[in-house]
Amino acid sequence: AQTVTQSQPEMSVQEAETVTLSCTYDTSESDYYLFWYKQPPSRQMILVIRQEAYKQQNATENRFSVNFQKAAKSFSLKISDSQLGDAAMYFCAYSGGGADGLTFGKGTHLIIQP
Amino acid sequence: EAGVAQSPRYKIIEKRQSVAFWCNPISGHATLYWYQQILGQGPKLLIQFQNNGVVDDSQLPKDRFSAERLKGVDSTLKIQPAKLEDSAVYLCASSLGPQVELFFGEGSRLTVL
Numbered sequence: 001a002q003t004v005t006q007s008q009p010e011m012s013v014q015e016a017e018t019v020t021l022s023c024t025y026d027t028s029e030s031d032y033y034l035f036w037y038k039q040p041p042s043r044q045m046i047l048v049i050r051q052e053a054y055k056q057q058n059a060t061e062n063r064f065s066v067n068f069q070k071a072a073k074s075f076s077l078k079i080s081d082s083q084l085g086d087a088a089m090y091f092c093a094y095s096g097g098g099a100d101g102l103t104f105g106k107g108t109h110l111i112i113q114p
Numbered sequence: 115e116a117g118v119a120q121s122p123r124y125k126i127i128e129k130r131q132s133v134a135f136w137c138n139p140i141s142g143h144a145t146l147y148w149y150q151q152i153l154g155q156g157p158k159l160l161i162q163f164q165n166n167g168v169v170d171d172s173q174l175p176k177d178r179f180s181a182e183r184l185k186g187v188d189s190t191l192k193i194q195p196a197k198l199e200d201s202a203v204y205l206c207a208s209s210l211g212p213q214v215e216l217f218f219g220e221g222s223r224l225t226v227l
Contacts, residue, residue, distance in 0.1 A: 004156075033213045044117070045157075045205070045218040091156050095213050101147050101170060102216065104156030 002027045004094050006105035013082050014113045020067075021077045021108045023092030031097035034068065034075045039089040039107075048090070051075065079110075087112045116140065118219035120206050126225045132194035135222045139187070139208030145169075146183055147216065148191050149205040157205055163189065196226045 003026045013019035025034070036048040051059045051068050058066050063083075067076045079086055089109055093102040119138040127133050139146050144165050149157035160179065162169040165186040174181065178197070183189040193200055203223045207216040 006156075044220045045207075045216075047215045050215065093156075098212070100212060101159040101162045102157075103159070106154070106156045 002029075002094050002096065002103050004092050004103050004105035006092055006108050008108045009106070010109040010111065012111040012113060013079075015082055015084060017082055018078060018080045019082055019110065021079075021090050021092075021110070023075045023077070023105060025073050025075065025092070025094050027073070027094065027096070029096050033095045033097075034066075035093040035095070035102065036064070036066070036075075036077045037091045037093060037104075038086075039091065041088070045091070049077065082112050084112050084114060086110060118206055118208055118217050120204075120219035120222050122222060123220065124223050124225075126227065127196055129198055129226050130195040132192065133196060133224060134190055134192045135204050135206075135224075137189045137191070137206030137219060139189070139206070140217055143208035143210055143217070144186070145209045145211055146189050147205075147207040147209075148181055148189070149207065151203045151205055151221070153202070160191070160204075193224075196224075198226050200224060201226045 005024045032053045034051045037045045038048050039045040049061045049064050063080045065078045089107045091107045092105040146163045148160045151157040160174045161171040161181045163183040166183045181191045203221040205221045207218045209216045
């Protein structure tokens with residue numbers, strides 16, 4: 001079974017600074033998809049960024065980018081110019097190449113210091 | 115466009131009672147998921163539907179949990195009888211298919227006393 005590990009239960013960053021959230025995963029598949037989801041307090045989870053494993057180029061979405069290291073099975077999220085609205089739980093998630101649902105990590109609580 | 119609707123938002127029951135949660139996915143989304151999120155943990159997939167067929171229910175405790183998707187649209191998740199460890203937020207999500215973006219509802223928070 002696939003597993004997703006987020007080793008940072010909590011991270012804190014100053015507003016306008018850059019922060020990197022770590023994620024590693026375990027799989028024997030070669031074709032899969034990786035995601036970062038954001039869950040603000042008392043609000044629904046939303047997609048931040050998605051990466052296809054067959055793509056070597058790292059995905060970017062405005063201030064959010066990933067560092068995808070397929071051989072190392074690592075998928076970190078970098079948030080540049082952190083804003084107060086970025087405060088939330090961030091979940092790394094994996095989906096296999098079939099019709100699989102998402103397997104989530106335990107999450108990282110991101111605190112933005114004004 | 116309307117998002118994923120879930121009800122009730124909150125439910126408190128005694129152990130051994132039953133409870134049902136309802137989900138209305140985004141129109142046109144063929145895939146529907148139910149996740150269980152225990153406090154301090156990531157969501158765990160309970161069941162995945164493709165239209166009205168079950169794709170994966172390997173982590174659904176079938177002795178007490180059941181789910182159905184009526185006519186490939188709305189879905190209900192039932193717990194009977196509830197245990198203390200079922201206290202969690204039950205998240206419904208829908209998508210156009212696998213491997214693409216999931217859209218989540220606000221969740222139904224269950225407390226079992």
